[in-house]
Amino acid sequence: MSCIxxxxxxxxxxxLALVLPLALFAALALVQxxxxxxxxxxxxxxxxxxxxxxxxxxxxxxxxxxxxxxxLSSERTVVSVQxxxxxxxxxxxxxxxRSQVVVPFVEWLFPEEVALQSTVTMRQETD
Numbered sequence: 001m002s003c004i005x006x007x008x009x010x011x012x013x014x015x016l017a018l019v020l021p022l023a024l025f026a027a028l029a030l031v032q033x034x035x036x037x038x039x040x041x042x043x044x045x046x047x048x049x050x051x052x053x054x055x056x057x058x059x060x061x062x063x064x065x066x067x068x069x070x071x072l073s074s075e076r077t078v079v080s081v082q083x084x085x086x087x088x089x090x091x092x093x094x095x096x097x098r099s100q101v102v103v104p105f106v107e108w109l110f111p112e113e114v115a116l117q118s119t120v121t122m123r124q125e126t127d
Contacts, residue, residue: 078095095117
């Protein structure tokens with residue numbers, strides 16, 4: 001009986017050695033996807049903040065500052081504001097953000113940069 005047991009004791013170690021790298025790789029990929037989801041929510045929040053500022057102010061610099069206060073990098077963020085008139089008419093703010101892949105060992109699974117975009121429309125309250 002001890003002879004049979006000694007033959008199978010190494011198989012668990014070999015299985016762990018084969019499966020562990022795949023499991024760690026999958027976990028790292030999930031972490032990167034989670035980070036991209038977090039940044040996507042940040043872009044959506046930044047667009048909402050920008051649209052709110054655009055609804056109460058006609059100054060484009062204030063709109064951009066409101067977007068950047070949400071924590072996005074200014075070098076990677078593009079803000080566009082579309083106005084069609086005065087009070088009561090919709091104003092649309094679009095935020096485009098280029099997110100980088102930061103988790104090591106999974107860079108080849110993702111593009112070098114992931115483009116995230118959010119657009120929010122609100123009614124203008126001032127001219």
